Amino acid sequence: MSNQPIKLLIAASGTGGHLFPAIATAEQLSDYQIEWLGVPHRMETQLIGDRYPLHTIAVEGFQTRLGLGTFKILARLLASTFQVRRLLQRGHFNGVFTTGGYIAAPAILAARSLGLPVILHESNALPGKVTRWFSRWCEVVAVGFQHARSYLPGARVVWVGTPVRQTFLTPTPLDLPIPPEVPLIAVVGGSQGAVAVNQLVRQCASAWLDAGAWIVHQTGENDPDANSFEHPHYLSLPFYDNMAGLFQRANLAISRAGAGTLTELAVTRTPSVLIPFPFAAEDHQSVNAAGFARAGAAVVYPQAELTADRLKAQVLQWLNQPQILVEMSENAGQLAVPDSSDRLAKLVRDSLEKAARSSTP
Template sequence: MSVHVVIAAAGTGGHIYPGLAVAQELRALDPQAAVTFLTTRRGLGPVLLRRYGEAFHVVAGEPAPARLSPAAAVFAAALARGSVEAAWRLRTLGARVVLATGGYGCAPAVAGARMVRIPVVWQEQNALPGRATRLMARWARAVALGFEEARNRLPAPVQARAVVTGNPVRRELLTVGREEGIRRLGLEAGLRTVLVVGASQGARRFNFAVVEAAEELAHLEGAQVLVSTGQSQFDEVEAALSARYPGGRRDSGGWRLGRLRVVPYVDDMPAAVAAADLAVSRAGAISIAEYTARGVPLILVPYPYAAEGHQQLNARAVERAGAGVVVPDGALTGSRLVEVIRELLMSPERLRAMAQASRRLGRPGAAEEVARLVLQAAGA
């Protein structure tokens, strides 16, 4: 009989994309396996799962408040309702195991799994396990960690069940060649490519730095720069660039000055990661996993308001491995951005060493490792 796996994934792309990556590997390992997602109405779950053609069900769920407040009662009521809904779904589907991809968005599915006695595998992306992991991973059959540093930050009983797998990335991020990536993005093949992506929704700090430094970024020796502003911030950034740099021009889907191209959103991240010789990024765990799986050197600017400062710890882990340079958010100005990029581009040996360290840090087989843990927990 084929195994039915339910993947609990809610909230941000950082929770959805690992689930999608593991679903790919589950089907590769067992073509008869059935996969269904459980998500909540809040966040990107329904949008991304429809885009990728995945079967899913929505259960009640609300974000967990950081402190006691009226929102705590709303969260508790939604958790109770969502847990009952999840338990009913799991029993109806005949699920054999639940993979939880982290965060309180998984709480209803984990609680529902306990109600119907289905094993849980928990996946933690960050170097600092979040509150949800520290609370709920104690109920998991196995815990897959993205960073070795996370192990000692787990409750003692959980550490014995923790396995460092790395963070799952989708297959398409591993299979696109550099030349194909350059072609798909309409970039120049003979130049090194610097990718600047603050976040899927944009990062104002990154965008202000790009506006300030556009002239220098547009004329970096031997390099081209591709910037994603985030859809919601593009019009503001384009207006600022056009006012400041009359030599720039609007082109199809973006704005261009010399060898600098600014776009609202990079739809084709597999091509972008494949094309990148250097990336400037926030320090989200899945972003780091995608870049290091391809051996891309990193300039990391941790988001200062990330829960419990986990992006800072992610970034420092990459820096210790020799794969990245960390720039504090408050220090990211246009001049500092150009300084760090230029320093690395003008040091080919250092950049090559960072690429090798990034490749060593990357875990391109993480999705398969997690999928095997899931099947093992299911007894398949």
């Protein structure tokens, strides 16, 4: 094999659920020469620019119904595929690693047209459309939920869990003025917040506070009523960047059910009430949440069926019977794969180095 470092293009874009696992994996490949493929004006432009060279392409998600918009999307997909193909050729890349989403489509098509290996990681229990359509074209598909295998016939699938940032794997102090002995409820709605969840929680908060709990509520930036409830033991924050410390300290989380958040809840052994986002693509958050419910790590409520009275009573029951939360914490820990980034990085190494050996005369 050549003494030149292996050169890898990582295609990951849009949300923390796609970006953070890719970053965690890239950090395990520090001897590789890594460049990044993203989309303009998405989260990667803030997170990646100081870490790796960033290339951007214009590509969109796939509509579910055929129409004039479909042809525009396909034309843009074709153009972006040729753009990625030129990037791979000129950069002499050895392969592509992607965490799915619509940016994966041109990356996979371009790499396979050049005979380059592609390693794809799918974090959701119900794989996205691009993963389902293109998984057979990948050298290997790594999945975060074992259940995802059943949706990917014909692909080589390996369960590795989903990588998380290192701060979730090491003790991280909570930099908020919360007494160490009080029960703490963490309310998070994902990176954008969740107004419907926020409204339910504010209706329940007084009862939980009266029961002795403290609440840290990440409301997101788009809640017009974010400051409508006040209490000395209720901390309302539009954004909080120490989620590792918060989940490690929390006795209970109330959350959406994105794959990244569920992975963080598992590695921090945090019991949860999960309220899947009802408009997520193909309702994939409900599929994610179902696995946690089966394991006894969470209770799941569809948003349309959840009332404030029902949520209030559920949490009060746990505050009065903390042993239930202890058991749920143990169950959550059973779902964790703490060395996921190591496992995924090894898959990338094995695939790229195998391809490099086979191409050597």
